[in-house]
Amino acid sequence: MVLPQRCDVVVVGAGYSGLATALVLRDAGIDVQVLEAQDRVGGRIWSERRDGVPVDHGGQWVGPTQTRLLAWAERFGCEIFPSHDAGDHVELWADGSRHLFATGRSSTGPGVEEYDALEERMDEMASAIDLADPLACPHLVEWDSETVESWLLRNVESEPARRRFALAVQGVWSCEPREVSLFHLLFYIASGGGMDSLMETIGYAQDSRFVAGAQAPALAAAAELGARVHLSSPVCAVRQDGSGVVVETEGGAITAQRVVVTSTPAATARIRFAPSLPAPRRRWLARSPMGDVAKVHTRYARPFWRDAGLSGQVVAYDDQPVGVVFDNSPADASSGVLVSFVYGDRYRAYAAMGEAERRDAVLATLTRVFGSAAADAVDHVEKLWPDDGWAEGGYAAVPVPGAWAAHGRDGWRTPAGRIHWAGTETATVWNGYMDGAIRSGERAAAEVLALL
Ligand SMILES: Cc1cc2nc3c(=O)[nH]c(=O)nc-3n(C[C@H](O)[C@H](O)[C@H](O)COP(=O)(O)OP(=O)(O)OC[C@H]3O[C@@H](n4cnc5c(N)ncnc54)[C@H](O)[C@@H]3O)c2cc1C
Known part of the structure; x- marks a missing residue:
């Protein structure tokens, strides 16, 4: 044209x-x-249809305080549905062990108490940032003079709590704590309405998805x-x-x-x-x-993990490529889809592997968590955002x-x-x-x- x-x-x-x-x-x-x-x-945002199933290679979730996006959903008649959150979540701990905890309850894993206190402290610090003028924050220079990692090393004694927070940073910012300004992290927490708002599922940022992508x-x-x-x-x-x-x-x-x-x-x-x-x-x-993230979708004939009382949500504190998994099945659950996120240092190691090795690494984590049925994938597709020439990474800068x-x-x-x-x-x-x-x-x- x-x-x-x-x-x-x-x-x-x-x-x-x-x-x-x-x-x-x-x-x-x-x-x-x-x-x-x-x-x-x-x-x-790119929703590819694969055998009729919409696959969101980029952004996908919408939460209740994201009112401008919700207004668009309404304006254009784009239906949303709640993320699947029922059943037990799985944690893979740093020592390689596998643990379950119920939706709505905290894990009892190593460092959890210190981690919870850290989240509260982050919220409190973030509340000093006025979104109408973030640069007027009295702590701007102090907080923007160091990375999240350097602050954590001085302020959080528990290594397991720091490890938990590192996965939170990977999950929300798709980078390592040593790569991002403490001020930026706090600004972002304020911008999204607090740590829970950013991290949690139902009622928060991961609340719902679009039926058509x-x-x-x-x-x-x-x-x-x-x-x-x-x-x-x-x-x-x-x-x-x-x-x-x-x-x-x-x-x-x-x-x-x-x-x-x-x-x-x-x-x-x-x-x-x-x-x-x-x-x-x-x-x-x-x-x-930009952050470093890959999103990997693995599809099955059915969401078989639901039968075993599992939510499909996994957080992995070990050193495998996959950091977090969610149930990304379509709204009608006509097939079962697991989405694996690979970020930060894990991403760098993952991207250095060949395609077949990457697939094996993801399937190895999924079978470890969900059993041998997870090896029977009918589709497996990945999107490496740092290789996207028009974004050069994600989720954001x-x-x-x-x-x-x-x-x-x-x-x-x-x-x-x-x-x-x-x-x-x-x-x-x-x-x-x-x-x-x-x-x-x-x-x-x-x-x-x-x-x-
Ligand atoms: C893996 C991943 C998961 C995410 N998950 C979520 C989520 O669940 N929920 C959520 O709300 N957000 C999520 N995000 C973030 C969300 O995708 C972005 O915040 C949002 O899409 C950014 O929109 P934008 O218009 O600012 O930028 P973009 O979407 O990057 O738009 C910029 C456009 O400019 C084009 N462009 C670039 N250079 C040029 C040029 N020289 N000439 C012409 N055009 C150009 C690009 O092709 C692109 O279309 C995720 C992102 C990623 C990558």
Whole structure:
């Protein structure tokens, strides 16, 4: 499709944030065009149908306080259903032993009491961050001067509790505690409404899933935007001067008054900007690496673990690739699906293996937990997000120490002339999530509308 030569606003990226930006601008009567690099919309949300079963390779869950995403679900008629949470959860302890604990009860494992106290302390510290102005936090420099790991080593004596927290960091931030700024972690906890809100299932962030997959609202939004969305149109350069901005793709360029860039920090850093972006923005992008995560789906004829009273949820404190497992069966349970998450250091070891070895490693963990029936998979598919050229990792960026304190004020999301920034990484509420992505797009659209 030929690109128009001119419009009011160009949006770079058709993930949740780009689509949200475009919908608001379209509703306000603005001529908006969306340029998406890939041949599909959704970005870090991709629901592939495999033998009729939707498989969410990226984001999937929605929780009750994610009200913007829920509003989209309603607006576009995308049905959700509660995550499967009934039955006993399994823990694999560091010594290799396997333990069960019931839904709604805490594990009795090593370090649990100290871990619970640590979660409370994290919530208390996070409450010092005002989401209306995170950079005004009186502890900004102190907390942004170290990693989560260095803080844990000084403040948590129990090694098993630190190990538990490390898996929580992998699970929620898809990185290791030594890789992320303590301030960023606390900001993110505040942004998502607390540790329980981020970590737990029913009533919290992992509450529900989309019957047709989490891409469904994005597909519906794109259908509404129609010919304004241009697929397979990677933006390679953005040039601006006093009179306008030119957004360039290999297939042509569009001249506009404003542009909203919604790509991940890693993908944004690959676009050529002329004049170059202000130093704080460049520094912020450089100090915001993406997390390392693979999502692996293994499908069976039925969710056989439910017969044995198991929920399908596993947390593994050993050194195997799989960190966490969930029951990801379709809403009608017409087949059984287990999703395994591989993050942080585990991811690096996993990615270094060959494909067959990776499959064997995942199936070995699943059979250890669920018995020999777990070897009888009818489908097995993985998505290694660091290898996704348009995201370069996931779930989201994890700023390193110094990013917020030194470059946050001017580099986080302050417009650079005619260039505005959206994307979940720029959200104050539910930063890192689909809900935050929508909010960021709505905020950027309001920013642009005020200036047009
Ligand atoms: C494995 C995984 C699990 C997750 N689980 C959850 C979950 O359960 N719940 C939840 O809420 N969130 C989850 N997330 C996070 C969620 O996916 C993201 O927060 C959200 O999708 C981000 O949306 P976005 O629009 O900000 O960015 P993206 O979705 O990354 O959108 C940016 C778009 O820009 C495009 N683009 C990049 N560069 C260019 C360019 N140069 N030109 C044109 N287009 C470009 C990309 O192709 C992409 O479509 C998960 C993420 C991953 C990876």
